[in-house]
Structure formats: structure tokens, C-alpha cells
Amino acid sequence: MTLAPHQHSAQKCSAPRQDRRALQPADAGLSLPEVAAAVRVPQGALRHARELGILPLADIEDQRWSPAACREIQERWPAIAAELKRAEEFGAVRCAELLSRLTGLAVSKVHIEKLAAEGMLSASRIYRDRPLYRSADVRALAADPLRRAFLTEIAPFRETW
Numbered sequence: 001m002t003l004a005p006h007q008h009s010a011q012k013c014s015a016p017r018q019d020r021r022a023l024q025p026a027d028a029g030l031s032l033p034e035v036a037a038a039v040r041v042p043q044g045a046l047r048h049a050r051e052l053g054i055l056p057l058a059d060i061e062d063q064r065w066s067p068a069a070c071r072e073i074q075e076r077w078p079a080i081a082a083e084l085k086r087a088e089e090f091g092a093v094r095c096a097e098l099l100s101r102l103t104g105l106a107v108s109k110v111h112i113e114k115l116a117a118e119g120m121l122s123a124s125r126i127y128r129d130r131p132l133y134r135s136a137d138v139r140a141l142a143a144d145p146l147r148r149a150f151l152t153e154i155a156p157f158r159e160t161w
Helices: 005-013 017-023 032-039 043-052 067-086 092-103 109-117 135-143 145-154
Strands: 125-127 130-134
Touching (some): 032 043, 032 067, 043 067, 092 130, 092 145, 109 130, 109 145, 135 145
Antiparallel strands (some): 125 130
16 A cells, blocks of 8 residues: 555654654754753753753754763763852742841842842843842842841841741
């Protein structure tokens, strides 16, 4: 039985994922999910590292990585993971929780917004119309005596039970 060309291509597209990979040439490289599986790191972490520009660039067309590039990612992963940690971002509520733990003050979202309005904390980017702040900046704020003094003026001490 001979299939019409459109039937043949439909079969090809509906092939299971592993069969589709077999249809690609051996030198086609690895996609981001395949790199994540090969290097054994979360795909989201690789995606975020790529967004931040700290992941080695794909060296094969169509955003694919060669085996050599995958080895480089694996070897550099401890440094990449450290960069990701420094670039960790939180919204105002999580920043308030972090500052509360670090300072013992009853910090709320309103206080984070006040710190940002005063230029003591800068948003690293906007996500879903809300500012995100780097956790490293929040920690630095808690350690800075002048900014901490300002925070003490606007946020009350927490009552301990």
C-alpha cells in the first residue's frame, strides 16, 4: 500500500519523541531539554542562565548544542549555578519576608515599595506588571547600616511570641 505524501508527513509528525530524534542527523546537536537531561540540571535553570547570558551559546544552528558545548556546560555548571544564585529574583512580598528574617523587623510589601521609591532598592526587571528585586540586593540592604537605619524608621520591630 502506497501512502499519499500528505499521509506520510502526517505519520512523521505524529511519531513519538524518541522516533523524531532518530529522524534528525547525528550532528544536529542537542536542544535545551536534551542538554538539561544530559547535564542533569533543571531545564528551567538552563533557560534562566541562557536569558541572563551566562550559559555558553548554542554552537549549532536552530539553538542546539554540540557534545563539546554540553561538556563545557557540565564543567562550568558550579560557576553558572553560583551566578544564578546571585541573580535570584523575588517579588516585593518575598523580599519583605527575607528582610524580616534578616533584620527582625516587621517588613511588608509596602516597605519594599517605599525602599524602591527612595532609590535604596532597584527592580531588576518587571514580571507580570510587578517589579522583581535581586535577593543579593536585599541581603546587601540588610547589611548596610545606613539603609538598615532607614528601614528601621519605616518598619516596626516584630513582636516575638
